[in-house]
Amino acid sequence: MPKTKTAPQNTAVAYLRVSTEEQAESGAGIAAQRAAIEAEAARRGWVIVGWHTDAGASGKSMTKRPALADALEAVEGGEAATLVVAKLDRLSRSLVDFAALMERARGNGWNLVALDLGIDLSTPAGEFLASVMASAAQWERRIIGQRTREGLAAKKAAGVRLGRPASLPTEVRSRIVKAHREGANYSAIARSLNADRVPTAQGGKQWYPATVKAVVNSQEAESVGQ
Template sequence: MVSPQRDLLAALPTSAAGARIGYARVSTKGQLLDRQIAALEAAGCTRIFADKKSGRTAEREELWAALDYLRPGDTLVVSALDRLSRSIQDLIAIVSGLRKREIGFQSLHEALDTTTPGGRLVFHVFAALAEFIRELIVQGTYEGIEAARARGERIGRPPAMTPEQIRHARDLLTRPDNTVTSIAKLLGVSRTTLYKYVPELKAGRASLVAGPEDQVHPTPRS
């Protein structure tokens, strides 16, 4: 399987008949698309798709329409990289997908063009940097967890019941008038949680009156 980084470095077949398709985006309805559209038209785009939505949302209908409209030999053009995506991972994924379809990508502001060797090299660096950052985050998270364990800190979700709640539950369960359901509601937990943290309850409430240490356990077979 060819990695996204190697795919970004691969030469793109040129096509004189390929169309230049523009994509513009603004984050809010109050912002205007005029400047982006003018820049895309000046760059020779024969058709322009435009969204008025945040770059973080997946509901970018016009972007998906543009990607569907593109054909091998075409070039997707944006006025700036942040118009296509706010995430470098998302950006790399989109450009890699275009490369696999033999479609070029150009960003006017950054003067990047994946149909040229220099543009492909820049995106290769972007992809390598994104992978490096991801590995640093994973490594840092692992080291942080190990350091917390060394300090005796609990890792993961906090317990559903505190030791004080468990003692309170045992005390309440020794009183016949208190039902398991009412005690669970009083402590703000489910019946299942109560049975989990007071395991001797499964043997019957009488065992709680005597206490776990007074229970008679069967002698194991020799």
């Protein structure tokens, strides 16, 4: 998102987060995070222009966190120059997600600071640490990908059928294939199924030519594999 204005370098937005379990501890987690950020802001002369808190939110993913979305909108919209967190895991417990956020900060021209690990993209040391973490995240992505491929290959070798299981009743699949073999096109088959109110594989009410084609292709692939 392009910046609409440039924020003064001494401005920052603070992001705080506690999980459901941490929230049960009388809010002590939030208070401790805020105290750490306020102390650093006083030391560095920052003006905190916004406090954004996700309470009862997991750190496993950076999605479905409205306060984080607001904090990112603030730095990317030019309302503040820095996004600061007391601890790295307040942003994310995923190294891959955090590396992506660092690249986003670099690309969009705002600073990212995590107080517990000394990450600060505005300093050479912080930049170096961020680069190391990005390299580690890339390695992690490759390892996960390799393990996934190896796991799928092992299942395939063992005869395990991959992909989503067929959820259409046998009689519906047979009807579609039979009509196709008798010369009906995909549109005509879809109209016939809709007229008879036959549910789709996911329980939907509307068949489309592309849906019918997918069923036919699936059945043909099964026949080849047998």
